Amino acid sequence: MPTADPAIHLDHVSRHYTMGATHVRAVDDLSLSVPSGEFLALLGSSGSGKSTLLNLIAGLDRPTFGAIVAYGQNIASLSSVDLARYRRNTIGMIFQSFNLLVRMTLEENVELPLRLAEVDRSDRGPRVREALERVRLTHRLGHRPTELSGGEQQRVAIARALVNRPKILLADEPTGNLDSNTGEAILSLLRDLQNNLGMTIIMVTHERPLAERFADRLAIMGDGKLLSATAAVKRIAQ
Amino acid sequence: MKSRDLTDLAIRNLREALLRNALTTLGVAVGVASLVAMLSLGVGLQQLAAKRLSQSGLFDTILVTPKNNFRGMGRPPREAVSEKLPRVLDEDARKQIEKLPNVIEVYPQVRFFTEVRFNNKPFATVVAGMPDSSRNSGSFDGMTGNFFSSPNANEAILQIEFAKDLSAQPASLVGQELVLRYAERQSFAPNGADASASSSKSTGGFSVVPKELHLKIVGVVETEPAAGYAGMGNARLLMPLQTASALRAAQVNDLRDIVRDNTVNKTTYPSLSVRAKSPAQVDALETAIKNMGFGAFSLLDASKSLRTFFSVFDLLLGIFGSLALAVATLGIVNTLVMAILERRREIGVLKALGAADSDVQQLFFVEAGVMGLFGGIFGVLFGWLLGRAITFGTNVYLHRQNLNSIELSSVPWWLVLSALAFAVLVSLVAGLYPASRAAKLNPVDALRYE
Numbered sequence A: 001m002p003t004a005d006p007a008i009h010l011d012h013v014s015r016h017y018t019m020g021a022t023h024v025r026a027v028d029d030l031s032l033s034v035p036s037g038e039f040l041a042l043l044g045s046s047g048s049g050k051s052t053l054l055n056l057i058a059g060l061d062r063p064t065f066g067a068i069v070a071y072g073q074n075i076a077s078l079s080s081v082d083l084a085r086y087r088r089n090t091i092g093m094i095f096q097s098f099n100l101l102v103r104m105t106l107e108e109n110v111e112l113p114l115r116l117a118e119v120d121r122s123d124r125g126p127r128v129r130e131a132l133e134r135v136r137l138t139h140r141l142g143h144r145p146t147e148l149s150g151g152e153q154q155r156v157a158i159a160r161a162l163v164n165r166p167k168i169l170l171a172d173e174p175t176g177n178l179d180s181n182t183g184e185a186i187l188s189l190l191r192d193l194q195n196n197l198g199m200t201i202i203m204v205t206h207e208r209p210l211a212e213r214f215a216d217r218l219a220i221m222g223d224g225k226l227l228s229a230t231a232a233v234k235r236i237a238q
Numbered sequence B: 001m002k003s004r005d006l007t008d009l010a011i012r013n014l015r016e017a018l019l020r021n022a023l024t025t026l027g028v029a030v031g032v033a034s035l036v037a038m039l040s041l042g043v044g045l046q047q048l049a050a051k052r053l054s055q056s057g058l059f060d061t062i063l064v065t066p067k068n069n070f071r072g073m074g075r076p077p078r079e080a081v082s083e084k085l086p087r088v089l090d091e092d093a094r095k096q097i098e099k100l101p102n103v104i105e106v107y108p109q110v111r112f113f114t115e116v117r118f119n120n121k122p123f124a125t126v127v128a129g130m131p132d133s134s135r136n137s138g139s140f141d142g143m144t145g146n147f148f149s150s151p152n153a154n155e156a157i158l159q160i161e162f163a164k165d166l167s168a169q170p171a172s173l174v175g176q177e178l179v180l181r182y183a184e185r186q187s188f189a190p191n192g193a194d195a196s197a198s199s200s201k202s203t204g205g206f207s208v209v210p211k212e213l214h215l216k217i218v219g220v221v222e223t224e225p226a227a228g229y230a231g232m233g234n235a236r237l238l239m240p241l242q243t244a245s246a247l248r249a250a251q252v253n254d255l256r257d258i259v260r261d262n263t264v265n266k267t268t269y270p271s272l273s274v275r276a277k278s279p280a281q282v283d284a285l286e287t288a289i290k291n292m293g294f295g296a297f298s299l300l301d302a303s304k305s306l307r308t309f310f311s312v313f314d315l316l317l318g319i320f321g322s323l324a325l326a327v328a329t330l331g332i333v334n335t336l337v338m339a340i341l342e343r344r345r346e347i348g349v350l351k352a353l354g355a356a357d358s359d360v361q362q363l364f365f366v367e368a369g370v371m372g373l374f375g376g377i378f379g380v381l382f383g384w385l386l387g388r389a390i391t392f393g394t395n396v397y398l399h400r401q402n403l404n405s406i407e408l409s410s411v412p413w414w415l416v417l418s419a420l421a422f423a424v425l426v427s428l429v430a431g432l433y434p435a436s437r438a439a440k441l442n443p444v445d446a447l448r449y450e
Helices: A050-058 A080-089 A106-116 A121-134 A150-162 A180-197 A208-214 A233-237 B003-016 B018-055 B091-098 B132-136 B160-166 B241-246 B252-258 B279-291 B300-342 B344-352 B357-400 B413-439 B443-448
Strands: A006-019 A022-035 A039-044 A065-070 A091-094 A168-172 A200-204 A217-222 A225-231 B061-066 B103-108 B111-118 B121-130 B155-159 B177-187 B206-221 B237-240 B272-276 B294-297
Touching: A006 A050, A006 A200, A022 A050, A022 A065, A022 A200, A022 A225, A039 A050, A039 A180, A039 A208, A050 A065, A050 A091, A050 A168, A050 A200, A080 A091, A080 B344, A080 B357, A091 A150, A106 A121, A106 A150, A121 A150, A150 A180, A168 A180, A180 A200, A180 A208, A208 A217, B003 B018, B003 B357, B018 B300, B018 B357, B018 B413, B061 B279, B091 B103, B091 B272, B103 B241, B121 B160, B121 B177, B121 B241, B155 B160, B160 B206, B237 B241, B272 B279, B279 B294, B300 B344, B300 B357, B300 B413, B344 B357, B344 B443, B357 B413
Parallel strands: A039 A200, A039 A217, A091 A168, A168 A200, B121 B237, B155 B206
Antiparallel strands: A006 A022, A006 A065, A217 A225, B061 B272, B061 B294, B103 B272, B111 B121, B111 B177, B155 B237, B177 B206
8 A cells, every 4th residue: 555655756757858850859848756556557649758767767768857766766867777676676667578688598588687686596496486476486496588478478477577676567468468457457466566566656657447446546648748746536436 | 995895895796797897807818728738738738848859858958079070962061171181980089078067978989881681672761769768758759669678689660751661550560570671891801801800990091892681670760869950861770789880880980080090090989979868968978078178069049049930929919819908907096987987886885884995996906907817817727728629729730640649739738827826916007097096086075977
């Protein structure tokens, strides 16, 4: 459940870039606080700046202006090495296209963040199995991603995002490549993780009904600006 | 990332594009093979030359002569003629030189031109006396027959070309006898009668008497040790030094000595051979002998020039051999750049999962290094095989020409290790650009890449 302490605080964040002769304001003077433990859904039309904002929060991109404070630390001012450490230890990320490495087994895919974090080999096995247990895929340890369905692949991606025990889970259209039932199952899984692990989840999605069912709050973006940030009405009604 | 994980991931990545990476590694292997084969030939030739020269006993020997030694008909003296009388190379001088530090032995050069009769046919040749110490110098290794049975035996060892003059089958000469005809020097007694005693009691003249000595042929050798070094050309018949000295055969300096007053009552030598403990001491010893007032000459300078020559030779071979390796490095650059394009999205995923730029850079570095290492290992193996093949081909040719086999190529440990290190180093250098390009990839762009 959300607490009063912000996990993420965006303070007048802008991300501008030039594309040919055009000056693009992908994120424009956006301020937003996400309390720790909240499930926030970022909604908006294509090109509204949702994914750019998510990349900024993930530390994959840097803002042109403004501050992004994650658990008291302004990540906009971190060096590239510290930013990599932030991505490794604080953030878990899942994508629309899963982004699993096809030449690796599920176990190896999930183990990858542990390798990057230089976790001892003896600790890795149990942690990988624990993460796969959460997504109920321990029986497919030795399989390759291509041998799995889309929903299963997304569950592996979630296990990979969880294995380093991050405080924030960022999901970029996690149901975009899945049918509605599977998509629901994935969001249900995310909701369970939020409840059981107290994780902060920020999810970019186009699917408002699903967002209203599973998220605590909806933030609507348009032209790089935050249009509204309101509690998910439907969910509260339920 | 830990180095074990890096290597693990790098090998896994290389296995994914197995054919392409194997071909690139093969390119490195061919480059290293050409380098190793070239250098192994250089090293082999150097070792061959050094072995031959060391067997000849040239590098630990100093030739000592009186300072005003005749240089030849009509040739100017080497140094300005001094008013002071030059020192005589006599027994006193020999003993004085023998006492110098690091001297093993000092023996006179007994070498004279004479005639040999074999099967009643005359053969003109140069005879040289061999000290007993030359038995262990390595010069007689692999000879047909044996070394002299004793230091004063009436035995002869023939140089192969001379042996071929005597018989079409040189090896069959061992055990046979020949007759050495020489001119013995006999001093005049004070009363004018012939003296049978040593020439040291001479009154200033000697007579020359033809003599004969029967010698048993005990061996045939490829070449005389220190061939031609003493200045009279190669000796073709070798005999024990003591036996040769006892002959009192007339030598080239005898006529010179007879016209000098100061040598009347002394045995003088045309030259002395001084053997040092090792070639390293030759330089100092040569200077000490020169300071005593004698002429001294060693082949140390020639050996230095030889080393310089082979260093330059090896360098040139190395440069030519490296050309193929340089081409192979372009293959590595190409392969890794292709890998970046193919694995662009994967690099993005790695960065999203927390890989630092340095992790990505090191990953590509290790991939280049692994290709270099495997290329190096196979290259050394191919290079060694190539060297063996060249040696084999050369020896087949030499056998057809009735010449002895030689070890043309040599791959010492330092060459193996250097080639491996060089292959890895060159591959890492080749990996610099792709690794840095991969590390600089923007993760957002990389993740978007299809």
